[in-house]
Amino acid sequence: MTVAVRVQREDFDLAAEVEAMSAGRQDIGAIVTFSGLCRDEAGTLSALELEHYPGMAEAEIARICHEAVKRFDLQAACAIHRYGRIAPGENIVLVATASPHRQAAFDGASFIMDFLKTSAPFWKKEHAADGERRGWVNAKDADDSARDRWSKD
Amino acid sequence: MARVDLVYFAWVRERIGKGEESLDLPDSVVTAGDLLAYLKTLGETYEAALEHENVIRVALNQEHVDHDEPIAGAREIALFPPMTGG
Numbered sequence: 001m002t003v004a005v006r007v008q009r010e011d012f013d014l015a016a017e018v019e020a021m022s023a024g025r026q027d028i029g030a031i032v033t034f035s036g037l038c039r040d041e042a043g044t045l046s047a048l049e050l051e052h053y054p055g056m057a058e059a060e061i062a063r064i065c066h067e068a069v070k071r072f073d074l075q076a077a078c079a080i081h082r083y084g085r086i087a088p089g090e091n092i093v094l095v096a097t098a099s100p101h102r103q104a105a106f107d108g109a110s111f112i113m114d115f116l117k118t119s120a121p122f123w124k125k126e127h128a129a130d131g132e133r134r135g136w137v138n139a140k141d142a143d144d145s146a147r148d149r150w151s152k153d
Numbered sequence: 154m155a156r157v158d159l160v161y162f163a164w165v166r167e168r169i170g171k172g173e174e175s176l177d178l179p180d181s182v183v184t185a186g187d188l189l190a191y192l193k194t195l196g197e198t199y200e201a202a203l204e205h206e207n208v209i210r211v212a213l214n215q216e217h218v219d220h221d222e223p224i225a226g227a228r229e230i231a232l233f234p235p236m237t238g239g
Contacts, residue, residue, distance in 0.1 A: 056212060120238050123164075
């Protein structure tokens with residue numbers, strides 16, 4: 001079982017992360033990846049600025065990944081979250097999970113994202129294309145509901 | 154009096170006007186909620202940042218806690234808005 005967590009300014013390479021996860025192994029049957037990208041909000045957004053809590057961000061994502069590994073019996077989990085200024089079209093977050101069977105990999109990736117969104121200390125600030133002030137993105141109730149469904153089993 | 158390091162993020166940081174500070178807390182500050190109430194007495198910027206006290210998240214030594222949790226022994230206390238990463 002391996003858990004890899006990184007919080008970084010630089011971009012990441014999805015293919016390289018998947019390769020690192022499966023290299024030299026023959027027991028993995030399924031890898032699910034999720035990439036979160038910065039969207040331009042119909043051309044109105046010039047960039048997102050991602051602020052994080054150094055130290056806690058890594059620790060909290062690691063806690064979430066270890067919980068997912070235990071709960072879904074994953075063989076590996078990887079989560080990378082970027083910070084700093086991110087332009088539309090660029091990557092923000094990557095989650096990858098490996099398991100012998102697909103459902104555990106899907107569920108594990110979904111679980112990690114739902115908890116990452118609601119409990120990893122990252123905040124998004126929007127920069128508008130027209131220079132207008134847009135400010136901080138508000139948390140959504142839908143994200144809390146997505147997280148809470150994991151406790152209703 | 155207990156001295157603690159406080160760190161602030163996102164709009165809490167912007168409204169208070171600084172990212173971190175060390176403060177001596179009076180003995181009457183026992184829980185995370187007490188801390189928020191105490192900080193609001195320190196001036197307008199704190200009042201503006203912590204106006205909607207119930208939405209403010211608190212982390213003790215980098216772990217989330219509820220507002221009714223005691224803060225005794227914490228080295229670092231962080232205050233921030235609900236997270237919006239991912």
